[in-house]
Amino acid sequence: MFKIYEIHEITELKFKFKLDLNPATNEHEPHVFIRHLIEPEQAIVAFLNISHKSWNQVYKRWEAYSKADELHLYYNFTDKKTVMIITAFKI
Numbered sequence: 001m002f003k004i005y006e007i008h009e010i011t012e013l014k015f016k017f018k019l020d021l022n023p024a025t026n027e028h029e030p031h032v033f034i035r036h037l038i039e040p041e042q043a044i045v046a047f048l049n050i051s052h053k054s055w056n057q058v059y060k061r062w063e064a065y066s067k068a069d070e071l072h073l074y075y076n077f078t079d080k081k082t083v084m085i086i087t088a089f090k091i
Contacts, residue, residue, distance in 0.1 A: 004028050008040055014082040015044050036089040038071065043088035046071035061086060 004019040017040050019028040032038040046066035050073070053064035064073045074086040 006030055006040065008044060010044055010048075012081055015040065015047070016078065016082055016084045017043075018084075018086075032085060032088045035087065038088040038090070040085070042069065042071065043073060043085050045069060046073055046088060047075065047083060047085070 006017045006019055008015045008017070017030040017032060020031045020034050021027075022029045022034050030040050032040065032043055046069040047064070049066040049068045050064045051067040053062050055061075056063050061074050061076050064075070065071070066073070070090055071088055072091060073088050076084045076086065078084050
């Protein structure tokens with residue numbers, strides 16, 4: 001099985017979102033939208049507004065929260081200028 005990604009470029013950063021197959025439309029759409037109804041643009045804004053973050057050693061990822069956007073993010077850097085958004089959600 002291969003993975004498909006959608007990339008958004010903002011200034012010098014690239015944001016990478018995994019695409020999942022939406023069974024309702026049979027189209028590939030960002031995981032954050034299919035699972036949590038978060039648009040990639042919302043996740044990017046939340047990343048730029050992070051108010052708290054911590055490193056999860058067990059899962060090897062950053063876990064962050066944007067108070068301004070009320071959004072939780074899990075992400076990693078694939079290189080110095082590329083952010084892989086693992087997921088984004090509201091609680």
